[in-house]
Amino acid sequence: MSNAQWQKITERFREGISGGEFLPGDRLPSDARLAEEYGVSRPTAHRALAELARLGLVERTKRGTVVCGPLAKATGRVAFIVDHTADRYDFPSAELIRGMQCGLGDxxxxxxxxxxxxxxxxxRLIQEMAEECDGVFLVPIGTEENADLYRNPPGPTVILDRIPEGATAHAVLSDNRDATARAVRELQSxxxxxxxFLGFYKPQNPTVAERHAGYRDALGDxxxxxxxFLSPDLEQEGGARFRQAVEDALVNLVKGAEGATAVFCVQDMIALAAIDVCDALGWTVxxxxxxxxxxxxxxxxxxxxWRVHRLVPQRSEIGRQAAERLTALIQSIASEPRISRVPVQLLTVDRFLSESKGGISEIHANL
Incomplete structure (x- = not known):
């Protein structure tokens, strides 16, 4: 039985409930009865009724599947739950928020x-906002304690920035893997x-894993x-110890005839430290x-x-697509959870601005 068929059953009852054919308190057919009436398997019938329950139209009780009372009036609010805020680093991005608001409308x-x-x-926020708002945008922490809510959010939800392992919700993300591969191939050109490749050791972080996979894709055999990989503790600590760790890593990576002549940094914090290290060592980025x-x-x-190759996420487009997806969920337009990946812009170094004496071969000769 195809997904379209269980969706047709769901839509048939959704229209019947909204049109008054089925009233609050009415019992719908059991899984077995529904399967017989529509000529489908019991799992397909169960899926259709489970979707009605997810939409808040029915309640699965001991006496069967019962139509709920009138749905609460729309609040006009959408929650945006983020793992943290950082004004200096423009997080959450104003461009992302503008894209969301554009997609949501007035x-x-x-x-x-x-x-x-x-x-x-x-x-607590995920549970409370599901009740108090029409829908939720979520930048998840990614903790195991909340894995059940990532898999089965209590209301219409679209995940942003990263998709935790095992999550089955809708998500709109940057195309980390393909973008990193393009950046590395540009360096090869x-x-x-x-x-x-320089990053923090985060084996459970899908963003780091995707970017590292893109790096390996570009290298080939x-x-x-x-x-x-640097210790993840250094990301929170920062300061002199973090900078020293970056310097040690870079000096070892570029050492010798087979050393690195370019480095891909998984995030800005590492790139900024790498720039500081280059300045201190007399290297020209x-x-x-x-x-x-x-x-x-x-x-x-x-x-x-302008001296650094930069992969720039298209935050406005991510926000717009996420808002359109969330709006469809709020309007009970049922669809299978899916992940959309938005292409990333690659801005390369202007070689004219980077000309100076010396060069990579000179550095290697002196190490």
């Missing part, structure tokens, strides 16, 4: 909620054979993999060492962004 307004990287607070980064901070924080 009838719905965003309510920003900060979970503060607390699994307990995130859980400049003549770089040995390209390093004939190029060496030069990967260094874009000449002595090429740097490519997934650029999610305001570019000015990289000081001289």
């Amino acid at each position: 009838d719905r307004h965003l309510l920003l909620c900060d979970s503060g990287d607390s699994a307990e607070r995130e859980r 400049y003549g770089h054979r040995n390209i390093a 004939d190029r060496p993999e030069l990967t260094r 874009g000449v002595d060492l090429d740097i490519s980064v997934f650029n999610e901070w305001p570019p000015a924080l990289l000081r001289q962004p």
Whole structure:
């Protein structure tokens, strides 16, 4: 039985309930009876009734599937739950929020909620906002404690930024893997054979895993993999210890004739530290060492962004697509949960601005 057939059964009863054919308190046919009437399997019939329950139209009780009372009036609010906020780094992005509001239209307004990287607070917000708002945008912490809510959110929900392992909700994300592969191939087009990958060690973080997979896709079988993962504790700590870890990693990666001549940084924090290290060691970024980064901070924080290859997420488009998806869910237009990946813009270094004396070969000779 195809998905379209169980959806037809769901739509038949949804229209009957909204049109008054089935009234609050009425019992719908059992799974077995429904399967017999429509000539489908019992699992297909169960799926159709389960979808009606998810939409809040019926309740599965001991005495059967019962039509619920009138649905609550739309609130006109949509919650945007983020794992944290950071004004300096424009998170959540104003461009993303503009895209969301454009997609939602004038009838719905965003309510920003900060979970503060607390699994307990995130859980409470997801549950409360499902009751108080028409729908939810969620940037998840990704904690195991809330895996059940990622898999089965209590109301219309669209996940952004990263999709936790096992989550089955709708999601709109940047195309991390393909974008990273394009960035690394761009470095190869400049003549770089040995390209390093520098990130934090986060085996459970799908974003890091996708970007590393894209790096490996671009290398193929004939190029060496030069990967260094830093301790995730350094991301929270920052400061001198973090900068020293980046310096140690870079010096070791570029050492020798087979050392790296370019590095892909998985995020801005690492790229900025790499730029500082290059300045301290007398290396010229874009000449002595090429740097490519997934650029999610305001570019000015990289000081001289024109010297760095940057992958720039299309936040406005992500917001618009997410809002359109959420609106469809709120309107009970049933569909299978799916992940949409939005292409990322690649901005490359202007070689004219990067000319200077010395170069990569000179650095390698001195290490």
